[in-house]
Amino acid sequence: MNKFIPLAIFCAIAIALYVGLSLNPSNIPSVLINDPVPEFALPAVGGEEGGFSSADLAAEDGVVLVNFFASWCMPCYVEHPFLMELKKRGYKIYGVAYKDKSWDTNGFIKERGNPYYKLAADNKGRVAIDFGVYGVPETYVIKNGIIRYKHAGPIQEMDFEDKVIPIIESVDK
């Protein structure tokens, strides 16, 4: 019987390490899941009015996405074609340009296409901090003003199918 104790300890450590090491340390879970979106009102890119606010998100009936991005962010370029694809599939994406110069944001949109239903600028990055953003791009799934899911990093077809669609299906009833 005693012979099996080291084996049992080895198995316990192996399982713990297998689980522990397969976690992605750069993936920080959001504490705002199932909380209402933080209150904010952001101006349009390069302007004063015409952006959007937390009230706009709360007034939405279906599921919407909020995407934090910047023209200086390389992964955002990787993500952009898939956002265009999501727009084509009928998803409403609210875009927040994070600490970006308005002409750079406009250039980015003009050159590559506008996947956003509405676009606003967070010049100081304060709204992003209220959302718990720690890097761009980040995408939030929001229903009736409640945050349901957060994806950090460029969102791709696979992430969307595996993680976002099940959440959309579970909340969009």
Added chain:
Amino acid sequence: MRGLISLLIFIGLSFSAYAIGVDEMPLKDPAQEARAQGIMKQLRCLVCQNESIVDSGADLAKDLRIIVRERITQGDTDEQVLAFMTSRYGDWVLLKPPFEGATIILWFSPILLLLIGFYIIYRNYSKRKPLGEVAPLTPEEERRLNSLLNEGAEK
């Protein structure tokens, strides 16, 4: 003496190292600034992960430093500033995890492992059998021993 002088020179030259974390506007009230620095040391930089926001050069860390100072001037207590951060970034933003249900294993595992170690040592010691009487060498063994010893001495 020369060593001491050069040490002092190097310490003098390294003042720029302290400049990190005060690149924004330090608070005018030294007591408030000390509090801000104390809080910032407890907050993890979310971009570089194992640095506090005092040490980090990341943009987000800088923004968080500004927020810490802002809230302190607005009269927040240390707890309120930390709560502001954890309500956005979770307990993860604290370099020192809080003592609560989910983190009990984390806090007690070193003690637990130490106790297991002591138990193993104790068990091994108590298992060890005392050495019995040693049987005297047989004449055959004595002869072999002597020949081996002499062999070494002759060389």
